Amino acid sequence: MSLTADDVNKIAHLARLGIDKQDVESYTKDLSGMLELMARMGELDTSGVEPMAHPLDQVQRLRPDVVTETNQRGHFQAIAPKVEDGLYLVPKVIE
Amino acid sequence: MHTQSISQLARSLRTREFSSVELTQHFLQRIKQHQDLNAYITVTEELALAQAKAADERLAAGEDGLLLGLPIAQKDIFCTLGVKTSCGSKMLDNFIAPYNATVVEKFNAQGAVLLGKLNMDEFAMGSSNETSYYGVVKNPWDTTAVPGGSSGGSAAAVAARLAVCATGTDTGGSIRQPAAFCGITGLKPTYGRVSRYGMIAYASSLDQGGPMARSAEDAAALLQAMAGFDERDSTSVNQPVPDYSAGLDNPLAGLKIGLPKEFFSDGLSDDVAQVLQDAIDEYRKLGAQVIDISMPNLKLAIPAYYVIAPAECSANLSRFDGVRFGYRCENPADLTDLYTRSRGEAFGKEVKRRILMGTYALSAGYYDAYYIKAQKVRRLISEDFKKALAEVDVIMGPVTPTTAFGIGEKMGDPISMYLADIYTIAINLAGVPAMSVPVGFSNGKPVGLQIIGNHFAEDRLLNVAHQYQQVTGWHQQAPDI
Numbered sequence: 002m003s004l005t006a007d008d009v010n011k012i013a014h015l016a017r018l019g020i021d022k023q024d025v026e027s028y029t030k031d032l033s034g035m036l037e038l039m040a041r042m043g044e045l046d047t048s049g050v051e052p053m054a055h056p057l058d059q060v061q062r063l064r065p066d067v068v069t070e071t072n073q074r075g076h077f078q079a080i081a082p083k084v085e086d087g088l089y090l091v092p093k094v095i096e
Numbered sequence: 097m098h099t100q101s102i103s104q105l106a107r108s109l110r111t112r113e114f115s116s117v118e119l120t121q122h123f124l125q126r127i128k129q130h131q132d133l134n135a136y137i138t139v140t141e142e143l144a145l146a147q148a149k150a151a152d153e154r155l156a157a158g159e160d161g162l163l164l165g166l167p168i169a170q171k172d173i174f175c176t177l178g179v180k181t182s183c184g185s186k187m188l189d190n191f192i193a194p195y196n197a198t199v200v201e202k203f204n205a206q207g208a209v210l211l212g213k214l215n216m217d218e219f220a221m222g223s224s225n226e227t228s229y230y231g232v233v234k235n236p237w238d239t240t241a242v243p244g245g246s247s248g249g250s251a252a253a254v255a256a257r258l259a260v261c262a263t264g265t266d267t268g269g270s271i272r273q274p275a276a277f278c279g280i281t282g283l284k285p286t287y288g289r290v291s292r293y294g295m296i297a298y299a300s301s302l303d304q305g306g307p308m309a310r311s312a313e314d315a316a317a318l319l320q321a322m323a324g325f326d327e328r329d330s331t332s333v334n335q336p337v338p339d340y341s342a343g344l345d346n347p348l349a350g351l352k353i354g355l356p357k358e359f360f361s362d363g364l365s366d367d368v369a370q371v372l373q374d375a376i377d378e379y380r381k382l383g384a385q386v387i388d389i390s391m392p393n394l395k396l397a398i399p400a401y402y403v404i405a406p407a408e409c410s411a412n413l414s415r416f417d418g419v420r421f422g423y424r425c426e427n428p429a430d431l432t433d434l435y436t437r438s439r440g441e442a443f444g445k446e447v448k449r450r451i452l453m454g455t456y457a458l459s460a461g462y463y464d465a466y467y468i469k470a471q472k473v474r475r476l477i478s479e480d481f482k483k484a485l486a487e488v489d490v491i492m493g494p495v496t497p498t499t500a501f502g503i504g505e506k507m508g509d510p511i512s513m514y515l516a517d518i519y520t521i522a523i524n525l526a527g528v529p530a531m532s533v534p535v536g537f538s539n540g541k542p543v544g545l546q547i548i549g550n551h552f553a554e555d556r557l558l559n560v561a562h563q564y565q566q567v568t569g570w571h572q573q574a575p576d577i
Contacts, residue, residue: 004456008456009452012452012455012456012459013452014436015455015459016410016414016439016451016452016455017417017432017435017436017439018436018439018440018443018448018451018452018455019436019437019439019440019441020440020448020452021440024445028448028449028452031449031510031511032449032452032453032456034511035402035453035511035514038398038399038402038511038514039399039402039403039466039470040399041395041396041399042396042399042400042403042469042470042473043469044396045393045396045473045476047469047472047473047476050472050475050476051472051475052468052471052472052474052475053471053472053474053475053478054301054471055287055301055331055527056287056288056301056302056478056524056525056526056527056528057286057287057288057333057527057551059288059331059333061330061331062330064327073194076194077194077420077421079194080190080191080192080194080421081419081420081421082418082419082421082422082423082424083424089419089420091419091428091431091434092428092429092430092431092433092434093430094430094431
């Protein structure tokens with residue numbers, strides 16, 4: 002299976018990922034190559050096989066629903082690109 | 097000073113042959129002298145000297161502990177409070193970590209000295225350290241060759257003696273492959289053995305931190321400090337940590353070694369195969385029994401990995417959105433522009449390639465065909481390991497098809513780079529532990545032997561590696577720089 006430049010632009014949009022126009026062709030080629038590689042999985046009959054999400058087949062632990070962390074807003078916002086009055090600033094979303 | 101092992105250094109520090117401050121200064125000096133290798137992204141000189149001074153006080157008070165006062169370095173993927181933690185990316189070039197990774201906390205508690213943060217492929221995606229925003233690391237054995245990746249800075253620093261030992265992380269071979277290319281001893285533990293808290297995520301069901309050292313004995317000491325259950329990592333495994341040094345001297349008589357025929361077929365270069373045969377002969381002399389085995393599903397490890405890892409990567413890296421931390425583009429027109437341009441301007445090409453691949457594999461209509469299919473293949477691969485390890489104690493094979501390739505040689509062809517990870521990737525899919533041990537050279541470049549064991553058999557792997565290192569000297573060889 003191979004992809005087109007349009008496919009790649011669509012995937013990039015889904016990922017909110019800017020890609021340079023001049024790179025679209027090489028991504029198209031690389032991704033098509035990867036899909037070709039992945040098609041090899043089709044050789045293997047996997048009917049009845051349970052998908053494996055965790056190498057030790059563990060499920061996620063749950064913890065009691067109690068507060069364990071202290072508020073460190075100022076500390077964490079010290080590295081934010083843009084904050085004001087304790088809020089993260091982004092361009093206006095609603096006019 | 098820089099040639100001593102961890103236990104030798106611990107002794108020297110206790111007999112006051114030199115202080116931790118002197119030892120730290122010596123290593124800082126060496127780092128400066130060998131800056132051209134580009135092994136470090138950040139050197140934490142002030143912090144290191146303060147930690148060394150504190151360690152000297154604890155030593156003077158008679159405190160015990162193998163790592164007390166020992167200069168080590170961290171892969172720049174482990175968050176370090178107050179220190180730039182870049183993960184090799186422009187995205188985090190301005191990121192001063194607001195907290196410590198559990199692994200960093202553990203080393204701090206033991207009184208180890210942090211020399212700095214080591215270079216790596218961007219977000220640990222790469223096999224050559226060439227995807228780093230901070231430039232390629234040079235292999236100290238041959239400065240025209242890559243050190244491997246993604247823990248390339250770690251491997252180069254340990255090989256060139258720019259740190260006593262270092263940490264690495266391994267998602268598809270990122271500890272073992274650079275360890276092999278740089279002639280050092282690296283161990284990828286069982287998935288869940290070392291906490292991932294504060295270790296910047298690439299593919300969460302595969303990522304695992306581990307030690308990179310000069311010998312199995314040093315790696316055992318390092319793993320002892322790193323391993324253990326952590327409540328803050330939801331996939332950490334709650335199992336007791338054994339004494340990794342206790343069994344190092346156990347004899348290997350009767351050890352059953354499995355050699356999968358799939359590991360020794362087409363693609364493995366003749367020179368590497370020859371060096372590996374010599375190493376396996378050495379194990380025969382140590383009393384091991386060598387058995388041919390077959391693991392038929394190994395050949396599908398690469399396709400399965402290149403679905404699962406990019407899928408998890410595309411989800412994990414969605415947190416880098418230019419809003420709360422990291423890079424933000426100038427003058428975003430609107431929110432979508434802010435996300436798209438921040439990510440577009442700050443991620444390198446390999447990271448983008450994997451985000452695109454993962455996004456595609458997880459998108460509506462393709463999820464079952466790719467992601468679920470890959471997880472099914474993953475189970476079959478894992479069962480191959482289960483079957484094999486019921487029959488033999490350890491599996492041995494190559495780490496890489498060739499010795500370190502040249503800088504720039506494979507950058508134009510990402511798929512051929514992926515295919516070179518053929519021997520390491522299946523191990524991450526199965527979650528079992530594996531080591532790379534230096535076993536010789538070809539044309540002046542190191543060759544690594546891979547030793548794979550059952551879940552939580554790190555002690556056995558270290559024992560098997562240590563016994564080899566007791567009768568050979570490859571691990572003591574250092575590049576002539």
